[in-house]
Amino acid sequence: AQTVTQSQPEMSVQEAETVTLSCTYDTSESNYYLFWYKQPPSRQMILVIRQEAYKQQNATENRFSVNFQKAAKSFSLKISDSQLGDTAMYFCAFMKRDNAGNMLTFGGGTRLMVKP
């Protein structure tokens, strides 16, 4: 079984600053995906970024980037130039990659507040 841990229940950052959210995971699988989802007050889970474990290059999506350390089983999210609209819950999630569709295993979430 997989476990995902987010050690920061809450964080805050000033608008335009950079913030990093931490995530660690435990698995015996070698082939998997990692995701960051954002959940604003609307409850809608929105994909922020995804990383394939077999890729060494860190994924980036505009202001969002990850630091994927496979050996350390660490997958942190960096948000640059933070905006008020980034205020939300952020969930790190793990998914095995095989021929069956697999469920996501989520961390406990980090509540991020961007302050003006």
Added chain:
Amino acid sequence: GAGVSQSPSNKVTEKGKDVELRCDPISGHTALYWYRQSLGQGLEFLIYFQGNSAPDKSGLPSDRFSAERTGGSVSTLTIQRTQQEDSAVYLCASIAGAGGSDTQYFGPGTRLTVL
């Protein structure tokens, strides 16, 4: 087409009543998942449907929970004899195909409150 939709958005029920929650996946998506998001337990997997295969029910917390998917599209999650601990947000997600290679897209969830 449109994203994943769920109904109702909010449901308040009395303890002991049955409830049905509905999920309409993205058109053409073959796989569908149900998750539960509660204050004490975080986000947890409930059940998974893939095409015509038997569903993976390994996450259902008790036999009061069941789900079906009709015609490979719409899914209904049923909770019988609801208990207060069933209060949570129930999220549905769909992906385009099997193989664990696709991103899950989520609906807005149904907030269930059991009084």
